[in-house]
Amino acid sequence: MRTDNTTLFAEGTVSTLRLIVYLALAVVLMVLDHRGNYLEILRRTGSAVVEPVYRLAALPADVARATRTAVVTQDQLAGENRQLREALLLAQARLNRLDTVVAQNERLKALLDAQKNLGLSVQFARLVDVDLDPFRHRVVVSLGSNQGIEVGQPVIDAHGIMGQVVEVLPSTAVAMLITDPTHAIPVVDERSGVRTIAYGSGAIDRLELPNVPISADIKVGDRLLTSGLGGRFPAGFPVGTVHSISNDQSGMFAAAMARPAAALDRSGEVLLLHDQPQPYGPPPAPPEEIGPPAGMALADPQPPAAPEAQP
Amino acid sequence: MNRLRVQGWLLVGSFVVAFLLQMMPLPQALLPYKPYWVGLVLVYWAIERPERVGLGFAFVAGLAGDVLAGELFGEQALRLVVLAFIVLRFRARLRFFPMWQQALAVLALLLNDRVVTLMVRGFSGEVMPSSVFWAAPVVGMAIWPFVFLLLDDLRLRLRGSE
Numbered sequence: 001m002r003t004d005n006t007t008l009f010a011e012g013t014v015s016t017l018r019l020i021v022y023l024a025l026a027v028v029l030m031v032l033d034h035r036g037n038y039l040e041i042l043r044r045t046g047s048a049v050v051e052p053v054y055r056l057a058a059l060p061a062d063v064a065r066a067t068r069t070a071v072v073t074q075d076q077l078a079g080e081n082r083q084l085r086e087a088l089l090l091a092q093a094r095l096n097r098l099d100t101v102v103a104q105n106e107r108l109k110a111l112l113d114a115q116k117n118l119g120l121s122v123q124f125a126r127l128v129d130v131d132l133d134p135f136r137h138r139v140v141v142s143l144g145s146n147q148g149i150e151v152g153q154p155v156i157d158a159h160g161i162m163g164q165v166v167e168v169l170p171s172t173a174v175a176m177l178i179t180d181p182t183h184a185i186p187v188v189d190e191r192s193g194v195r196t197i198a199y200g201s202g203a204i205d206r207l208e209l210p211n212v213p214i215s216a217d218i219k220v221g222d223r224l225l226t227s228g229l230g231g232r233f234p235a236g237f238p239v240g241t242v243h244s245i246s247n248d249q250s251g252m253f254a255a256a257m258a259r260p261a262a263a264l265d266r267s268g269e270v271l272l273l274h275d276q277p278q279p280y281g282p283p284p285a286p287p288e289e290i291g292p293p294a295g296m297a298l299a300d301p302q303p304p305a306a307p308e309a310q311p
Numbered sequence: 312m313n314r315l316r317v318q319g320w321l322l323v324g325s326f327v328v329a330f331l332l333q334m335m336p337l338p339q340a341l342l343p344y345k346p347y348w349v350g351l352v353l354v355y356w357a358i359e360r361p362e363r364v365g366l367g368f369a370f371v372a373g374l375a376g377d378v379l380a381g382e383l384f385g386e387q388a389l390r391l392v393v394l395a396f397i398v399l400r401f402r403a404r405l406r407f408f409p410m411w412q413q414a415l416a417v418l419a420l421l422l423n424d425r426v427v428t429l430m431v432r433g434f435s436g437e438v439m440p441s442s443v444f445w446a447a448p449v450v451g452m453a454i455w456p457f458v459f460l461l462l463d464d465l466r467l468r469l470r471g472s473e
Contacts, residue, residue: 022370022392029374029385034435039377039384046378053379057334130334132380134342135440167381174381181438202438204339265339 040167047169054130054140054172061129065268121274122156123147127267128172137180137200139163141270144171152232154273160238160261161185161226162270173272177264178239179204187239188227192217195227198239198258204265207240209256210248218242224258234273238262317469322363325352325462326372330379343443346451349376349387350394350424351458354417357398358406359466369395386431393427394420410456417455421448 033039043050128140143149145168155162155175163177178185183200187209194216198207212218222242228235240258248255329348337345353372356364373388380387397420398405405416425448429439 018366019392019396022366023389026370026373026385026389026392029388030383030431030435033384039381042384043378043381050379050381053330054334057331058336061336129336131336131342131345132334133382134345135444136382202441 043167044169047171051144051169051172054128058129122271123149123274125155125270125272127270132174135202137163137177137183137202137204137264138166139175139177141165141173141175141272142171143272144169144173146170148274149173149272154233154237156237156271156273157262157267157269159263160240161233162262162264162267164232165272177204178260178262179207179264185233185239186227186229187224188235189218189242190223190225191219192222194218195229198224201257205259207258207260209242209258210253212245212254212256214247214252214254216254218245218254218256220245223261318360318466319363321462321465321469322356322360325356328352330376333376334379344446344450346447346454347421347424350391350421351417351451351455352462353391353394354398354420354455355459355462357395358402359463361399361402364395365399366392366395383431383435386428389431390424390427394424397423410459413459414452414455418448418452421451424448 123143125141125143128142130140132138132140139155139162141149141155149165149168151165151168153165155164161178163175163180163183165173166176167174176183177200178198179200179202181200181202184197186195187198188195194212196209196212196216196218198209201208209218209224220242224239224242226233226235226237226239238261240260242256242258245254245256247253326349329352332348333345349372353364353369357369369391370388373391374385376387376391377384401416405413408416422445425445429444433439
């Protein structure tokens with residue numbers, strides 16, 4: 001009891017000073033990190049600790065999944081198998097159809113002297129199931145700099161764009177989802193070709209398109225594809241589907257909402273796109289005349305090609 | 312000596328488990344309701360062993376959490392220092408509160424922690440989170456008695472074994 005009392009009375013004066021010191025220290029650290037981003041360096045140095053912790057935290061979910069697979073009935077497996085086979089068949093049929101379009105596209109591009117950008121090289125990765133912060137939309141994937149992952153690589157799943165890599169550790173990487181409030185992705189309306197930007201909303205099932213001109217031709221149900229502008233995401237990947245349109249407060253713009261195409265909350269396996277798509281900036285070899293058309297050709301062949309593929 | 316060491320292991324172990332629980336995945340719908348495990352464990356130890364778990368300990372634990380979460384270095388350190396300071400200030404009272412009153416105090420602590428978080432994120436220019444943001448402290452309050460009883464039981468048992 002005696003020790004309790006001494007701490008009780010000594011605390012009042014000592015720890016207020018210490019509180020101020022620690023708070024100041026924390027604030028200094030935060031400001032420095034905000035400016036200099038040295039936490040990333042620290043994390044890379046400490047990755048020998050950080051990565052095992054991620055794996056360890058993900059372990060229960062993995063075990064649960066493994067048990068589910070182990071105890072699932074034959075019947076369910078057969079059903080799932082059938083479903084997958086049907087999906088594969090459908091995808092194959094669509095792919096075969098696309099092959100002709102790709103060939104045609106290549107030919108046209110060769111005519112236009114544009115660079116090839118359809119050679120899709122990807123790396124297969126699994127999501128490490130850890131929750132960094134539910135209000136920040138980040139996922140951890142199971143590949144890192146040892147496997148050649150770099151910051152900025154797009155992350156996709158079977159249905160569309162999921163996000164991009166923002167931090168790389170030796171054998172894991174952190175990706176920001178397109179629904180993160182600080183994320184924006186240039187998109188194009190598949191039907192009308194209207195270009196705009198889709199911002200993350202902070203909700204896992206919503207994207208915001210806050211600044212669409214009222215006169216722009218965007219309707220509920222339109223599919224949004226990446227436009228390839230900005231050079232980060234390659235053109236032509238599904239981003240989402242518009243599900244509501246309203247006027248914003250000023251009445252100058254329409255504010256549309258879209259649902260992400262990728263299964264952001266369900267995906268277990270993802271693909272990391274390898275080629276950083278278009279070279280950024282003006283093309284090097286030809287001077288001015290062919291430059292802009294080549295740049296256009298990279299972004300534009302998709303909309304004309306897509307309607308052709310539709311009917 | 313041995314007893315102290317065992318207690319030290321329990322202290323460190325409970326924090327390791329808390330960090331793991333913090334990062335453990337949940338179904339998407341439940342994620343925002345995840346309580347602040349590290350905070351709860353810190354509150355317990357600050358009440359029971361203030362001579363070991365002071366502001367310095369809270370600061371270091373927070374830095375460890377920041378390295379794991381990889382967002383802003385110092386954010387959790389700040390939150391935990393504030394949390395530890397309030398607990399240490401009112402420790403004499405908190406300790407002898409009946410359980411329900413203690414749980415209410417924990418709710419207040421966690422709500423305060425949310426305000427601190429919001430301030431930090433506001434200053435670093437992040438977008439304000441949605442209203443579910445405020446649900447986690449309530450879950451934390453509901454879980455507090457269990458955390459308290461579990462840790463207390465473990466601690467007493469380890470003491471008894473020696």
